[in-house]
Amino acid sequence: TIKLGVGQVIQGWDLAVATMKRGELSRFTCAPEYAYGEKGAPPKIPGGATLIFEIELVSWRSDNDLFGDGGVIRTKLEEGAGYQEPEEGAEVLCSFRASDADGRLLDDRPKLEYALGSGALGMLSRAVDRALGDMKKGGSVSLRCSQEYAYGEDARAPVTVELRLLELLETEDVSPNKDKTLVKRRLTEGD
Incomplete structure (x- = not known):
């Protein structure tokens, strides 16, 4: 599970996955500027590497779909x-x-x-x-x-x-047992 647009994955993935539909399988070629740049991710990915990914979008949920069911x-x-x-x-x-x-x-x-x-x-x-x-x-x-x-x-x-x-x-439970039997709501700030 990844969250797009928050820097959780390389920029190429953010851009690539956003173009996909549920169930789609695609191959993406990412130039270094959309992957790990000139620094790379040593020791496995050298600087300046072009990367190839196969990505399958199994499912997705929009943050704006509050319950994930379109309701x-x-x-x-x-x-x-x-x-x-x-x-x-x-x-x-x-x-x-x-x-x-x-x-x-x-x-x-x-x-x-x-x-x-x-x-x-x-x-x-x-x-x-x-x-x-x-x-x-x-x-x-x-x-x-x-x-x-x-x-x-x-x-x-x-x-x-x-x-x-x-x-x-602003409310506060001021009951002795903290069971919300006495709740204070501040209406104005005092001295």
């Missing part, structure tokens, strides 16, 4: 800022808008307080949880959801969800 396809609209991403149980403030294939508005909540893993959005919760888990504050995405991840047969699929992460709400 939820994400389009990133805005990246967001910072480093913090919400985890399971995190509380967030987000904007949420869902419409069906005909463009009919199904739900519109400009300031939704939502806890990841709560199931509060019904069938859409799995898709929203997965998308929010990869987002940073200020980030926005569009999700194209099949019936299995949306409103079932109640809406004309696919359902499009527009989601923007406005805030990560």
Whole structure:
């Protein structure tokens, strides 16, 4: 298993595999500038070597296919800022808008307080949880959801969800047994 475009493999592989289809077997000839360059990878690959690879693409999964089954396809609209991403149980403030294939508005909540893993959005919760888990504050995405991840047969699929992460709400379990029977959410910063 390799991840393309992150420097995990030589540049020739990144470029070559991106041109392939599932089940395809191809031979690639990589000039040194797309392989290991003039330095090589001693002791097995000398500097300046042209390499020949046979690659079979057995399967692939797009990072934008959130469940690997084509049921939820994400389009990133805005990246967001910072480093913090919400985890399971995190509380967030987000904007949420869902419409069906005909463009009919199904739900519109400009300031939704939502806890990841709560199931509060019904069938859409799995898709929203997965998308929010990869987002940073200020980030926005569009999700194209099949019936299995949306409103079932109640809406004309696919359902499009527009989601923007406005805030990560700071919560802390302050119960003596850490069993979430007393949870603090900071509303404003004190002195």
